[in-house]
Amino acid sequence: MSRAALPFTPMAVVFDMDGLMLDSERAIIACLAEAARERGHDLPEMLWLSMVGHSEAVCRHLLDEAVGELERAQVLQRSHALYDAVVAAGVPHRPGIIEMLDFLQARGIPRAVATSTRRPLALKKLEAAGLLPRFDAICTSSDVEHPKPAPDIYLLAAASLGVDPAQCLVLEDSPTGVRAALAAGMHPIQIPDLLEPDDAVRSLGHTILPSLDDARRLLERRLDARPST
The missing domain is CATH 3.40.50.1000 (HAD superfamily/HAD-like)
Incomplete structure (x- = not known):
């Protein structure tokens, strides 16, 4: 090091x-991946890892490129609901x-x-x-x-x-x-x-x-x- x-x-x-x-990064990725799978998208782990440390705008853009803007909105809405439950329990x-x-x-x-x-x-x-x-x-x-x-x-x-x-x-x-x-x-x-x-x-x-x-x-x-x- x-x-x-x-x-x-x-x-x-x-x-x-x-x-x-x-x-929280693992929890966020897990919620995003689960929400995407529920929408029929089996996206590579590297996509989720590429979002780590970036702003919401960058993450939205990456997801737009992967599934399109309309699907991105659905995936994010569901992932936010999943993640809210994680946050409420205490990350x-x-x-x-x-x-x-x-x-x-x-x-x-x-x-x-x-x-x-x-x-x-x-x-x-x-x-x-x-x-x-x-x-x-x-x-x-x-x-x-x-x-x-x-x-x-x-x-x-x-x-x-x-x-x-x-x-x-x-x-x-x-x-x-x-x-x-x-x-x-x-x-x-x-x-x-x-x-x-x-x-x-x-x-x-x-x-x-x-x-x-x-x-x-x-x-x-x-x-x-x-x-x-």
Whole structure:
């Protein structure tokens, strides 16, 4: 994996949501695939994986190309109903997220969410998962003009926390999110979930780690290395 140490001391940490904090990417894909099958479409897994980390507009376009606009509307309507039931029950946490949030809170480090999900659903998911009170700011695709990989949402998160983007650490799972964080002048750590980084992603030069626990230990080593005052 890339890099063994953080090159700076973060003043804030910004979190992606789906696939990073919540094990929701698998649930979303399962609901989409089930809805498509109910409509008679047996679509390849690679199609669903290609949607990971992208905005709703991009996902709609990909589905339009696969089944047509009218069928896409039916598939999405059904998949949303299936996914609502998952969200209401509380999407499971990704391993290590509670330990990471506990660690940051204990150190007094501000925290924000920057998610491609629209605001109403993002708030519902975070609340059902018990994570909403853990953050100082929630930034969603509803709040910006341009979605990831544009930097807008990460710049908004930094502004919401009152921290310079260059002093923000970003935790992401998707290449799209990593590119957005880099475009914002932030320092991303990628913790891949469903998509393993290819050579093009690795060439971006950011930190890639296997788990949130590894990211927490990396951050802890950096913070503990700070000179005492």
